[in-house]
Amino acid sequence: MTPTAPTASLHGWRLFTALAVAVLAVTALCLLWQPQLVEALRSAIRATARTSFALFLATFLASALATLVPSPGSRALLRERRFLGLAFAFSHLVHGVLIIAYVKLFPETFWAGRTAAANIPGSVGYLFILALALTSFPAAVKALGARTWKLLHGTGTWVIAGIFCLSFFKRIPMGPWYVLGFALIFSAIVLKLTAKLATRQRRATPALRGATR
Numbered sequence: 001m002t003p004t005a006p007t008a009s010l011h012g013w014r015l016f017t018a019l020a021v022a023v024l025a026v027t028a029l030c031l032l033w034q035p036q037l038v039e040a041l042r043s044a045i046r047a048t049a050r051t052s053f054a055l056f057l058a059t060f061l062a063s064a065l066a067t068l069v070p071s072p073g074s075r076a077l078l079r080e081r082r083f084l085g086l087a088f089a090f091s092h093l094v095h096g097v098l099i100i101a102y103v104k105l106f107p108e109t110f111w112a113g114r115t116a117a118a119n120i121p122g123s124v125g126y127l128f129i130l131a132l133a134l135t136s137f138p139a140a141v142k143a144l145g146a147r148t149w150k151l152l153h154g155t156g157t158w159v160i161a162g163i164f165c166l167s168f169f170k171r172i173p174m175g176p177w178y179v180l181g182f183a184l185i186f187s188a189i190v191l192k193l194t195a196k197l198a199t200r201q202r203r204a205t206p207a208l209r210g211a212t213r
Contacts, residue, residue, distance in 0.1 A: 019087035048095035055088035064195035
């Protein structure tokens with residue numbers, strides 16, 4: 001599940017389209033593979049949760065990798081971060097539509113052992129995903145102002161990362177996939193914080209050298 005850099009010919013909206021088609025293809029395969037609709041929906045929900053997580057990791061780690069492991073690949077990943085983020089939003093939109101279908105068709109199964117409070121983190125996550133997707137265009141940056149835009153996107157990505165972390169942590173007893181997911185998002189958070197610390201140190205070094213002259 002390690003993010004890979006987009007090729008030179010696959011960038012921008014082409015990259016987004018390719019990723020969106022891949023998400024839809026995975027969803028269709030899951031729905032067609034299972035003969036029973038309830039199991040087909042569950043399978044598709046799990047699959048889109050994983051595609052969303054993979055795309056979020058690539059988006060979340062793009063700047064950190066460019067800082068800590070500068071290379072043509074990490075720089076390309078950073079350049080495509082906006083489209084990776086939009087692909088993540090699309091994948092999670094499909095994920096949400098599948099959940100709504102599951103709730104409508106099989107409410108007794110969905111709500112078994114679940115409370116309304118359990119849906120609060122996910123609902124908050126969707127609100128931030130919507131806000132980030134809608135403001136991922138130059139016109140939004142201009143309208144909000146660079147400082148407000150940066151604050152919104154910085155806060156939003158950390159909130160989503162925290163929700164993924166909490167979601168995987170709560171489900172660790174349910175299977176090894178959740179252990180892996182938690183380990184990946186926890187490692188990504190540590191890597192992101194390490195990159196931020198490295199950036200601050202690099203900025204502070206010239207000032208420190210100037211003060212000692």
